Amino acid sequence: MENTLQIKDNKIYAPLLEKWLVLKPEELVRQTYILRLIDNYGFSPDQMAQELKVSNSQRGQGRAMADIAIWKSKEDKNKRKHASIVVECKAEHLTIREEDYFQGLNYATWAGADFFVTTNLKETKIFKVVKGHIPDRLDEVIDIPNANMITNAKKVDALLKQTKAFTRDEFSKLLFKCHNIIRNNDKLSPEAAFDEISKILFIKIRYERENSKAQVFSQEQFLKDKEAYNRYSSSSSRPFYQQLFENTKEEFKDDDLFDPNESIRIRENSFEAIVKELETYNLSTTSDDVKGIAFEQFLGRTFRGELGQFFTPRTIVDFMVEVLDPQEGEIICDPCCGSGGFLIKAFEYVRAKIEEDIHEEKEKIKSIYYTEEYEKLTESKKEEVDEIVNELFNKLNQELDITNPKSRLRVLSYECIFGTDANPRMSRTAKMNMIMHGDGHGGVHHNDGLLNVNGIFDNRFDVILTNPPFGSRVEKSLKITEADKYKDLDRILKYKERYDVPGNPAYTNALKQISDNIGKPLLSLYKTGTMSSLTEVLFIERCLNLLKPGGRIGIVLPEGVLNNSNLQKIRDFVESKAKIVLITSIPQDVFIASGATVKPSLLFFKKFTEEEVKQYKAIVVSATKTINVKFKPQEEEALTNYKNIETAYNEAAKTLKDINNLKGQKKGNIKLNPKEYDDLLYKVGDLKEKEKEAKKEYKSTIKTIAQEKEIEKKALIKEKFNYEIPIAEVEKAGISTTGAKIDNELEPLAKEFTEYREQNHLWENIINKVEYQIVDDKKMYRIPLSGENKAQEPEIFYN
Template structure:
C-alpha cells in the first residue's frame, strides 16, 4: 500500500472520542506525549504503546505531562530503555526524580514472558523505580521490585492509579495485592454467579454449574475472537440495538453462535439451551465482565476454575476428582516429554490431562527461553547500533514466542510447539457428559488442549484414541461399578460409533493411519452385531460382568505402545485380594511394575464412603521384553516340568491299581485271572489338558476312569466273559470307594499342578527379576475434609525425590551394593 503524506495539523484532542481509538491517518500515528506524527507502517508496537498510554490517562488518571516514552537511563550503547516512563508528578519528571511506573510494550499476543521485558526490568532497577508493567496486544502483567533483592520481581494484581500515590493506605493495598488474589477474586466471582442461579432459578448445583460453564464458553468465544474486546453488558446492548424482532433473544443467539464455534468439540447437543432469563444472563455477564478471559493468565483462571469446581462438586460428583497433589505427583513421576502422546480414558474433570499439558508446556517454555538467551547474546555480540540491536532482538523473540501459541484465533489447530502439544498429544474421554464438558472448559482455562477430549465411553475407541498409540496413560477409573454383558457397542449415546462424514474426514486428515481404520472397522462390526463391550477384552470375554476398574486396567495397557508407561489409581483390593491374584499375574505378563504407592484412607473420601487406594505405575513390555518373558517361561518349563511329571507319575502309581480294583480282594482276584487270559482293567496314564487363556499356569492334569484293555484268545472267550461278568458285579459293590480314590488322585494332581504353577512363576520371577519402588506415605496434601493447598502436609515431594534416586540407580545397573539409602515415607 502506498504511504500517505505526513499530516501537518495538530489534533485538538490527544485521543479521538471513540473508545480505544487513536488518531491515525494512513500510516501516520499521532504521538501525544511527543506531540508529533510518526510513520508506524513498520512499527506495530507503537500502536500498542499509544493504546496503553491512553489507558493510563483515561483509566488510571495519569496526565500526559507526567510521562515520557523511549526513555533511556543514560546515553550510550545498551543503556536500559523503557517504552513508557511515568512519574508521580510533572515536577518529579522535570526534576529527574525516580519514576513510579516503567512500561514495556510488545506486539505478541501470547501470555507475558517476563524475561522478554528485560529492558523495562533493567530500567526499573537502574532508575530507582519500584513497579514495571509488561503489556502486549492481549495481556498486561504488573511486577513489583522485591525489597533488598536486586533484580527480582513479584507479580501483583493491579496498576496503581495516579490518585493512589497520595494515599499511603491505598497504595500499600495495591503493592501488596499479589497476583494470587486475582485467582481468589475470580473464584469468588464464580460462586457469586452460582448463587444467582440458585436463588433466581432454583437450580441445583449441577445444573447451575452447567449454566455457568455455558456462559463461560460464550465469554471465551467473544473474547478469544479478538473482535469485540471484553464480554460486557455494553456489548449485549450493542447486540440488542441491531436485533430484529424475529431474531432469538441476545443471550440465546450468542449461545447458538458459541455452539457452532465449538461444534467440532462435541461440547453441546443441538437441543442444549441456556434456560435462563435475559435478566439473569445480564447479571452474570456484569459480574464476570471485569475479567477478560483472553487476557487473564492461565494459572489464575485455571486454578480458580478448578478450585470452584472441586468445592462445588466434591460431595455430589466426587468420583470425577482426583486430588490435585496426587495428580501432580503421578504426572511428575512419569515425567511426560514433548512429542509424547498422552491419554486418560476416564478423564473426569480433566485433572491428569491438564497437569500433563502444563508439565510439557513448562519444558517448551524453558527451552524457548534458552533459545532466546542464546539469540540475545548472539545479537548483542554483533555491536549493532542500539535501535537495530533492539529491533533484531525483538524480532527474534517474537518469532520464538509464536511457538508458544496453543491455538489460532479461530479456535483451530496451529502448527507450533505448544499447538502440537494441545491438538495432537492430549486425549481423553468420559462417559458422563457434564464431566466431559467440564474437562474441556477446565483445559481451556488452563491454556487449551481441549480438542482431544470427548464425551464417550472410555472403553471404546473414538477419534485418535485407539490401541497401541500412546506413550503415557494416566487415569483414575470408576470404582464400585460393573461392566455387564448387557452393555453393547453402539447401544447408547456414549458408546456410539461415529459414521458422519465430517468425523471420518477429520480422522483421515489427522493422519491416524491404518491402525485407526482397523479400529473403526472393528467397532462398526461390533456395533452391527451388538457385541457386548466385555467381549472386546481378554479378561472380559464371555463373562456376565467384570468390575469396571479391572477392565480399565486392560484398556490402559492396550492403549499403550510397547514400552509405554501408565499410572492408575486402583482400590487396594485389586492388589492384595487373593481372589484377584489372576489379575495381578495377567498384568505381570504384559508389563513391568515400576512403583506402588499406598495412599492414606482420607485421600478418597466422600460423604458416604471411603476407598483405600494405591497408585500403580506400569511400563508395557517392549518387544524385547516380551521375548525375554517368553524365554523365561520356556526355561522354567525345561527346568521344572520333568520333576513335577515324576510327582504325577508317582501319584498315579500309588493310586492306579487301588482305583481299578476298588481295594476289594475278590475284585482283585478276578481281575488277575482276566489279566492272565489277556484282558486287563487299567487306569490309563494322566495327560495334560488345555490351560485357560490367562493367567499363565501349568496345564491341568487330566485323568480318565479305568478302562478294559487287551484281547482274549478265541478258545478263552467264554470263560473270560463269565469272569468279566463276575468282576463287574464285584466292582459295582466297591464303585463308590473307587470313585473316592479317583477323586483323591485328582486332588493330588491339582495340588501338584498348583505347586507346579507356583514354582514356574517363582522361577520366571527369578529369571525376569527387577526392583520395584514401594512406599506408603502418611500424608499426600489432602485433609480428611478434602482440603488441599500449601498449608496441608504432604510427603509426596520427598517421595518423588526418592523415586528419582531409585530411577537413577536402575539406570546405572541396579547394583545391590549401590542401592540408594533414601528415606521412603511409610506408615508408623
Template sequence: MNLIETGIQKKLIRIDTENGSITYIHQDVRRNYNNPEEKVQAETFLKLILHYNYPVVQIKQFVSVKKFSSTGEADIIVYEDKEHKKPYIVVECKSSDVSEFQFTEAEKQGCDYAVSEGAKFVWTAKGNKDSYFEIPTVRPAERVIIPDIPQFGVTSLAPYKYVKGGIKQDSSGNIQEPLVEYQKQKFFELETVTESELVKVFTQAHQVLWGGKRDESRAFDEFDKLIFCKIWDEKYKLNDKNKFVERNEGEPYQFQIFNNETAAQLLERIERLYEVGKEKDPEVFKENINLTAEEVREVVKYLQRINLNETDLDSKGKAFETFTGSYFRGSFGAFFTPRTIVSFIVESLPIDNESRVLDTSCGSGGFLLYALDKVRQQANSIYPKHKTDTKQALSHYNHWHDFAEKKLYGIEINEQIARIAKMNMIIHDDGHTNVIAKDGLLDETELQRINAEFKHNSFDFIITNPPFGSVVKQSMSAYLGLYKLGTKDTDWLNIKSTIESTVRESQNTEILFLEKCYKFLCPGGFLAIVIPDGILTNGSMQYVRDHLEDTFRIVAVVSMPQTAFTSNGAGVKSSVLFLRKHKVKTTEKISAQKQNIKAELRTNNKYVATIEKWEKEKNTEIKKLEVAANKKNPDATKKEIAEQIKDEKTKLQAAFTDKVNLLKDEMTEKYFATKQQTLDDYQIFMAIADDIDYDATGRKTGKNELPQIGKELYKFIQHIEQTED
C-alpha cells in the same frame, strides 16, 4: 500495592492491626475492621476517591436518613457540594457473603434512601458484585439499572463501564490513565482477582441460577455456558458479520451491562456470543442458553468486572477446580484425584512438549492441567525473557500451546464432567478440543469417529485414575470380549482337554483400563495409574498380575495411605503403579517362556499321569464300596446302594481333591520359582507414603512425603531410559 495500601499511603484511612480497627481520617471515625462488611465499606469509599475522583470533603459516611416513618443509616452519601446539602449518590455496602435475597433488599434500601434524600444515583456493593441505579426526578420514581455511577465532574452517563485499555491500578497502587473517555467519563479495564475471590464469585453466581429454581446440575451447565461466553468476549470482539475479530483499544466488552438496555437486550447480546462460540467449538456445548433474561443479568453483574484470561493461571485453575470439585462431589458422589497425588505423578514422569499425553478417565481434567503446567514451566526455563522479549514470547507461547492443542488428550464417560474438563482447559488456554465425552473402554474406531488422534500404540504417557469398583457386564457392553482381561483362559493345571477362552460375565473397570492403557501406549511408553491394592495382593487377581508381567516392565509401586481418598468420598486402599510398555517381541518372548516353563513342569513332574493314577485309585476304591454294599444287600437298587456308600464316597472324593490341590500348590510354587530364575530380572522402585499433606478429613498436615519420593522416582525412570533402552 492494593487499594487499601494505597488508601493508607494517601492518608485516607488508618488501620490498627493490633485491635483490628480502621479509622476514616477525614471524618475521624473508627470502626471494627474485622467485620467483613467494613472491608467492603472501606474499599468502596476508596474507589469513590481514587477511581471516581470525588473529593473526600464531598463524601460522608454513616449518615442518618429518614425512611418514611423510621430512621436508618446510609453507609455512604456522595454530595454535590462540600456543605453536604445536595445528596448525589447513595452507597449501600454489604458483606460479600450475603445471599442474593439480602443483596436485593440492600438494593431496595439504597433506593429508598436515595428517594428520601433526593439523591440521583444508587450504588449497592458487596465486594464481588455491584449494581447501579438512576433515580428519575419525575414520577413514577422507579429505579433504572445503569452500568455505573458518574465520575466526578461528569454530568452524562457513559454507555458502558468496561473497555479494553480502561482505568487500571498498577502494582504500585497508581491509577493508570485510560486511553479513552466518554464526555470526561473514564472507562475501566477488567480486573484480575485472587483465587479465593474467584471461588466466591463462581459459587455465588451459580447460586443465582440454582437457588431452588432448577436442578443443580442444570444450573451448573447453564453457568458453564455463561463462563464460556465471558472468556470468548475477553479474547475477541464479535463484529457485525458474527465473526470473532481482535478488539481494539478503547472498544467495549460485550459481557457487561449497557446503559438504556433491557435485560432481554443483554440476553440477546450474550446469546450472539454463545452461538458464534458454539460454531467455533461445537463439542463444548450443544444446547442453547436456557435462562431468563433477569438471571443472565444477575450473573453478568458478578462476572463482568473480572478478567478471567489475565488472572493468574494457577489461581484461576485452583479456583475453578475448587468450585467444580465441591459441586461434583455433592451432586454425583464422584471423587477426583487429590492435587498432591496428581502433582506427584506428573512430576515423576519425563513429560515434555513433544510427548503425547492421555488420561483415559480424565474427570475434570486435573492430570491434563498439571501436565500442561509442567510444559509451561519448562517453557519458562527455556525462554526466561518471554515477558519482555517479543521473539521469546512467541516461542514461549508456541512451546506450551502447541503441546496443549496437539499433544494433550482426555476421555471422560460423563458428558457433564467432560464439559467441565473442557471448560477447565479453556480457562487455562487451552487444549479443550482433545477432550471427548465417551466411554474410554470403547474400541478405538468408535473413539476415532470423534477425534482421529485417539489411536492405539500412539501415546507416550498415560496418567489416570480410573473409576474403582464399577463393573462392565457382557450383557450390557459387547466390547468385553475384545479384552484379554475380559475373557477367562483355561487353568494350565487343568488336565482335561484344552478349552478355548470364554468371555467373562463381567469385569471391573479398573482392570479393563489397565489393558486399554496398554493398547493406547506406544512401545516404551509409560503408564501411571491409581489402582486398588487388591490388584496387587489378592490371590484371585493373579491373572491380572500375570498379564501386567507379560505386557509391561513394572517400574514402581508407591503405596498411598488408607486416607488418601477418604476426604473425597472413597476409602479404598490404593497405590500408584508406574509401568512401561514392552515391545511386542518382548511380550511374545515372556509369554513363550512362561508357556515352556508350564509345559516342562507338567511333563517333568508327570502331572497328568499322577492325577489320572489317583483318580483311577479313587474310582477303584469306590467300586469296592459298591461291591461290598451289594453283597451285604443283594436286593438293593443302584440308588439305595449309592445312598448307603455316600458318606464313604464323599470322604474318598475329598481325599482325592486334597491331594490334587496340594499337588497344584506344589506345581504353582515350582512355577513361580522357575519363572523367577528364567525371566529377565530387573529392579522395581518401591515406596510407602504415610503422609501426603492431608488427613482423613482433608485438613492439611503440613507434611508431604510425595515430592521427595517423586524426585527419586524421576531419577530412577531416567536411569531406566538411559540403560535399558
C-alpha cells in the same frame, strides 16, 4: 489521532513517534496496547511516550529502554518528572518468565514508576513497584489506574493494595456468588447451577477471544448487543442470550460438549446479573494461574460429596505427574479425565520444560552477542546487534505462539493432550478447566473412556494418568449398539487424514472396535472381562492397550487390587504386559475430602517394550518347558495308577458283558455256576466304585500338580525376569479429611523416586529434545533429535 491500527506494506504506524515502523510481532503488541490505553483507560497520547531510555543499563540485557511510559499528565511528561506507569511488551502468546518481569521491574524502578505492566495482549500482568531499591520480589496487582484515577493518590494507593492473591480469592468468591444467584433465583441443584455457570463462562471466553481490543463481556456490552439483535430479529427469534449460547455451541461442536438441543436453563435476569458480576475479569487476558487456580478452588468446593469422585486432589496429581515425568513430544491421555486435573498438570509440566528450553536458548544468544566487545561499540552498532538479538528472540517466541501451527506450544496443546469422560458435565468442566489454565484443551471429549474416539485408540500414547471409577461394574447385559458408532462423516474424514498413514490405517482400524462388535457385550472387548466386571479392572487393561510399547501409566486404584486373591488373574495379566515400577500407599484422608470412602493406592506401570515382550515370551516358554519336565513323572505316575484300576474294571466289565450276551445265558436261564456269576457281579461293582474314586483322585492330583506347576513357573519366570518393585507408604499426603493443607510426604518421595529411576534408566527409551544452532548472524536451525539421540536433517528455523 485515529484510534485504529494502521498497517500497510509490512509497516505499522506508531502515533507516539509519528512515524511508520517495520511490522514485527512485538511492535504489533505495543501499538495495539497503546490503543487499549487510549480507548479503555482514557489516556491521552501527549501523556505517553514510546521507547523511554532509562539508566543503569547492564551488559547482557542490551540497552535499557521502556516500551511505553505513562505520566500523570502532559505537564509531568514535559517537565521530565517520574513516569507513573511503565509497560513492557512481548510477542503475542509468549508466556513470560519471572526473569523477564524483573528486567521490566528494573526499568520501572529506574524510571520512578508506581506500576509496571507486561503484556502480550493475551496475557497482561501488572505489578506494583517497590520504591527505594532494586526489586527483589514481585507483587502482582489487579489493574492500573485509568486517566481519571491516576492523579488521585488514595485511589492509586487502593489499587496498589489489590494484590494478585486478592484477585485470585476475589475471582473464586465471584464464581461462588454467581453459583448462589442461580440457586436462589432459578432454584436449581448445585450440580445444575454449576452447568449454567459453565455455559456462561464458555460464552464469555468466546466473546473475549474474538474481540480484537480484548474488551470484556460486560453487562453494558450485553445490553448494547441485545438491543442491536432485537432490532433486526423477528418476533419468533430466540432470546439474545440463548442465541449467544447457540453461537458458542457451534464454536465447540467438534468436542461433543453440548447436546444440540441444550439451552440455557436460567432466567435472562439471572444471566445478566452473572455477566455483571464477572465483567471485572477479561478471561482472555487474565493471568492463567489467577483464573486457573481460582476455578480449581471453585471446583474443589463444588465437587464435594456426589461429585467428589471426579476430582483428584492436586497433591496426588502433582506427585503422579512428577513420577512419570512427561516430556515434550510425548502423547498424554486420561481416559476418564473427570475435571481434567491430570491433563492440566501434564500440560503445565511440559509447557514449563519448553519455556525453560527457550529461556536457555535466549541465554546462549545473549552470551554470543552481549560480550565485552558489545560495550565498545557505537550506539548505532549496538542498535544493529540489538536488532539481530531481537529478531532471534522473536523467532524463539514464535515457539510459544499457540496460533502458530508449527510452534512447540501448539503441538503440545493440540497434538499431545487427550482426554475423555463419560459424564457430559465432567467433559465440559475439563474443557473449561483447561482453557482457564492456558489453552491446552484440543483433545478433550465427551465419550465412554472404554471406547475409541478421535485420537484415543490402541498403541497411541506415551503417558497415561488416570483415576478411574472404583467399585462399579459393567453389566454383562450392556451391549455395544449403533448409538455408540461415530457418525459425523466430516470429522471421520478429518481424523483419517490426521491419523491414518500408508501401511497403518490406525484410525480406520480404531473405528472397528465398535463397528465390528455391534450387539456384543462391552465386556467382550477386554480379556479381563472374563475375569472381572469391575470398572477399575477394565480400565487397567484399557490403559495398557492405549499405551505404545515402553509407555508408562500412573493410575489410582483401590488398595490391594493387585493383591486380592480373588483378582490374582488380574495381577498375572498385568505382569504379563508391563513392569510395576512403583506402588505408593496413601492415607484414606486424601480422598475423603472429595467424597470417596475406599483407601487408595497409586500404581505405576511401564508397558513392555517390543524387546521385553520377546524376552518375556521366551522366558515363559522356557519356564513352562522346565516345569513340565520336572512334573512329568508325577503326572505319569498318577495317570498310571488311574489307568491300572480303569483297565481292571474295563476287563471285568467286558467279561460280564460277554457272558450276559451268550445265547441262553440270560437271567432266569443261567447254566454257569451261580456262585461264580455272583462273584463276578460283585467284582465288577467293586471295581466300578474303585474306578470312580481313582478318577476323582486322579483329577484332584492333576489339579494339585497344575497349581504347583503354576506357582513354580511364576517363581521361575520372576527369577529370570527379575526386577525391583519399590513400595512406599506415606502417612501424610498434603490434604486432610476436611480438605485442609497439611504436610506432604509425597514431595520428597517424588524426588527420591526420580533419583532412583535415573540411576536405573527406567525411562531410557525416552529421548525428546529440540536443539537450536546459530550458524551466523540472524540464521538459526532447529534440530529435532530422534529416539537414538541422532540429529535429524536440520530444519531452517530462521534466516
